[in-house]
Amino acid sequence: MAVCYISGIGFGPSPTFQYSPNRTIPFSSNQITTTLLPRTKALSCFHHATTSVQPTFSFHCKTKTHFPFRPPRPASNKPTTISSAMSSGYVQEDLPPALDSTSDPPPIFDGTTRLYISYTCPYAQRVWITRNCKGLQDKIKLVPIDLKNRPTWYKENVYPPNKVPALEHNNEVKGESLDLIKYIDSHFEGPSLFPDDPAKKQFADELLSYIDSFYKTVTSSFKGESTEAGIAFDNIETALTKFEDGPFFLGQFSLVDITYAPFIERFHPFLLDVKKYDITLGRTKLATWIEEMNKNEGYTQTRCDPKELVESYKKRFMAHL
Numbered sequence: 001m002a003v004c005y006i007s008g009i010g011f012g013p014s015p016t017f018q019y020s021p022n023r024t025i026p027f028s029s030n031q032i033t034t035t036l037l038p039r040t041k042a043l044s045c046f047h048h049a050t051t052s053v054q055p056t057f058s059f060h061c062k063t064k065t066h067f068p069f070r071p072p073r074p075a076s077n078k079p080t081t082i083s084s085a086m087s088s089g090y091v092q093e094d095l096p097p098a099l100d101s102t103s104d105p106p107p108i109f110d111g112t113t114r115l116y117i118s119y120t121c122p123y124a125q126r127v128w129i130t131r132n133c134k135g136l137q138d139k140i141k142l143v144p145i146d147l148k149n150r151p152t153w154y155k156e157n158v159y160p161p162n163k164v165p166a167l168e169h170n171n172e173v174k175g176e177s178l179d180l181i182k183y184i185d186s187h188f189e190g191p192s193l194f195p196d197d198p199a200k201k202q203f204a205d206e207l208l209s210y211i212d213s214f215y216k217t218v219t220s221s222f223k224g225e226s227t228e229a230g231i232a233f234d235n236i237e238t239a240l241t242k243f244e245d246g247p248f249f250l251g252q253f254s255l256v257d258i259t260y261a262p263f264i265e266r267f268h269p270f271l272l273d274v275k276k277y278d279i280t281l282g283r284t285k286l287a288t289w290i291e292e293m294n295k296n297e298g299y300t301q302t303r304c305d306p307k308e309l310v311e312s313y314k315k316r317f318m319a320h321l
């Protein structure tokens, strides 16, 4: 039995959703029991709803298309509530400011579970999405780090490899995004993001193994023609046709989507801008996948402004040209 947390608060100009608290909704091989929760938590399971109970939750889609990524943080060093997001109809989490070399460390190993991220790191973004999608905003505290001006205590006291992401949990600090998303999925509450079905499990492992090669193929094509990148995106299109019980890699939303999303989020606008190459052209499954991902608030709350991503990729990959 999976629990789908939904909100009892209607919002937007004409909220279309209805719910019955504690009603059981058939969901694939599992069942989802609806439970009333505050909105911020409720949004985390929207991805499950998209494939099975879409009309009930359709208001999310409308609001999301207006605001599919988080706005840049203001220069001020104060945490902010993102009011533009609220006025568009849903609640964004208050994002804390990034800690830099002038910042004091948090009280490390005080029993709080902390996820150390950078707001711009795609690897950290995977873990951040997983935490959001499992509704763990209150259980796992975000600690953003300014990687360009890193606090010395981060390497010395928190995570000696000095990278993000890192997760402080049960008096230990662990790293590596793919390990962390699996760890969070299996050690914390919230909807399971990894399949039980053996065929799906095997395909999930294949896709998780393919991500590095996908990344290398696409980024090495930046210097030349887009044909090799085309092959990599064709592989994605083919993968998306394998299971037909939903628009995601394994049919239903899973850790595989979370693994690929931060990179496709970067490749899509960059290739369009620099190479005039639209990765969705002739790839209907990929186009739908991107569309569906952009309805998932656990993900969209982590997205960067595409313009900023393009500029940062230009500096990183085109500086030599």
Ligand SMILES: N[C@@H](CCC(=O)N[C@@H](CS)C(=O)NCC(=O)O)C(=O)O
Binding pocket: 118, 120, 121, 122, 123, 124, 147, 162, 163, 164, 165, 175, 176, 177, 178
């Ligand atoms: N394999 C790691 C990669 C993490 C990684 O490279 N993070 C970058 C930011 S995107 C980082 O912390 N870089 C700092 C450094 O290398 O000094 C993972 O999947 O977590």
